[in-house]
Amino acid sequence: MRGLQSFFESFYGPIFYRHFRRPTYFEKIKFRIQFTVETPKNLYLHLHRNSGNHPCLIHTYDHGSRGNLKRNISEKMVFDRVFLDFDVSNHEVKKIKKELTSLRSHGLKHEKSRQEELRDQLQDLITNEKIAKQAIDEAKHFAVKFKETFGKYPALFFSGCKGCHAYTFFKATGFKNLNLAVSWFAENVKKSYNQHTLDLSVTQDAQARLSRIPYSKHQLTDLVVVPFITEDDYDDIIRKSLHPHVEDFSREDYQTDFHKHLQKIDLVETYNARVKRINKPPNKASLDGSKNFNGVYDHRVFFKSILGDPVREYPDKEYVMYNCPFHDHDDRKPSFRVHKKGYYCYGCQKRGNYWQFFKDYYGLNNGGVKKYLQKLKKEVFKSYD
Template sequence: MYNLIEFFKEFYGESFIRDYRRISPIETRRFIVQSPKVLIRLLNGEYIYSNHYMSVNSREERNSTTSKAMDRLFMDFDTDDQCLKDIKNKIVDIQMKKPHNILQEEQELIHQYQDILIEDKVAETPINEAKRVAKLIYDTFGVYPILVFSGAKGCHLYIPYNPVLLNFPNKTIELICNDYTSRFNLTTLDPAPSRDANARISRIPYTRHPISGMYAVLFGIEDDYTTIMEKSVNPVVEPFKMQNHMTDFDKYLPEIDMHVSKMKELEKQQRDLQNYRRRLRNQRKCNRRVNIGIKGRYRVPDCRDLAQDILGVPEADYEDYITYKCPFHSDKHPSMSVYNENFFCGVSGCVGALNYWNFLKKYYNMADAEVRDYLIDNYPEN
């Protein structure tokens, strides 16, 4: 009988080095796994996601967003349903309070979640949009990509190819996904996994979803919604051959990556020009300050440096910005992004965008004169 070890040998490779994350309501742990047997020992049927890079031999490589070997392109199709979201929040609250006990209330909520998911066909639009992209892949490469129902309200699509090293994997994948979104007018393709390597994680096939109680399962282009749900409720590990889904996408990715490299160089030139113009403006401002008798000069700080001086180590450090839990509201997840010129919190009703001056005024409750003196003392002009 076909088993998980055989499946993982095909799906991830006989010998592989990948980064996996165990995510539960009470902890997030990461593992570097090198074989199917080790992965199965870690699974225990719950709370495991994986990412899709091959080379993760060190913490530095694992956290890097550049120059990574990739062997598949991943797309996440997901929808939003307020009723399911409310049930999920109740289940998570129970799991956090009683992480080792399955309560009757939790089981009833899981059954409610399943009933809505199946009867109301909540995941139908993501599944159908993933199938539309899959048909395009078939028309282009002659094979279908891998389709996986997530076990909840969305599905994943994998386009496998021979491993290729990309210098700008995030931007390269973002361009591809934006093209598909525009071409098909997609409404459920989640942009986060396209932009951010750390968000590019998906549930491992044949693992149980902790909220729905259903399983992540592979499905075919001809499977209807009812068939997919039946597979997810009563999963059976089916024979799988990666070769039946292999594309030569790797021949095209370096060309897109090179295009991204040229875009980055152009963006750098534009930033350098903007910085030069900004320095000229700042110099004029400093000259005006001296003329009206202000006691000293300061340089305008990079907001990212200012944030690290005040808020400490960021939650995440990306190429153009860093993130923090917003200090201006009760923030469980990092919602403040700090760029060169501003701080931005996207939470409705919070501060929105702040420049360095207004951030200091609000954070320390300073008057303008106090902000000026703070800048002169901490960021004096060289």
């Protein structure tokens, strides 16, 4: 117990203000999902009660005070790290997880033998079929390149399933728009180093991001989230996860001046976004080029009418997030961003307006889209003058 508390103290600090969450698949929820955690001991106790039965997640960033956390004031959050997620998309894993989570929704003891069988299948895919190897190898490659530039490796953690996490630590710093800075950095890492498993959806919403707690047990695989280094091979990492012991951790070993690099990106990207917003001419023509056609006034309202309520809403921002409706990728983390004028998916890179959405989603031509739109609710549309 003391070893894990010491680890949390080094990793999160002696006092911190974050939310611990244990989202559940249960249909009938009879317990709280979110708690406030402020000390390593408090976090340890929550982890001890929930690890293995529920996902054990925590806010990546510190809110700075209990009041900020309670009121969810993101402007005063303490940014002292960047969290990157490397995750493999695997159809077989997706299929098993879907069945397992469906069984879990009825309780941990519902068809327990089948749940255990599915868990063993998942473990076998990870431990013997090595499905997480690509994500781990790419994370190692990123770590080596990061050290070449900034002098120290990021802290790497196996996620307990089919991916891994990388944390870079730096001096607590303020940013105008951390999302823009981290997104730009991650997109360029993905492009420059051909990182197929780097999940860009994680970086698009950095301030609301939850991350899996080190040394928690994955709720579906029973594998533990453990640290690893670039010299560890895949089998070494799996052995650590199957038989974990708490390793010493010192943030100083991973502390860099990466924040200075991010601040420069932050200034440039914030300026570019402002210029783009100011210079963008108002488009009052309909989106298919015809001034007589009724266009969508607000894509957020439009997508709510066809996809339902967003997975995430941000009252102080101009966009909402959905799980991607296209079937090109596994989108358990919402990456389909909808703003007033259109949409963009950070997972499959599909983008456009309502017109393009119907063409891609239903395989329609322009004439087919026009006919389909006539059937939609009138309140979604507004004529352009």
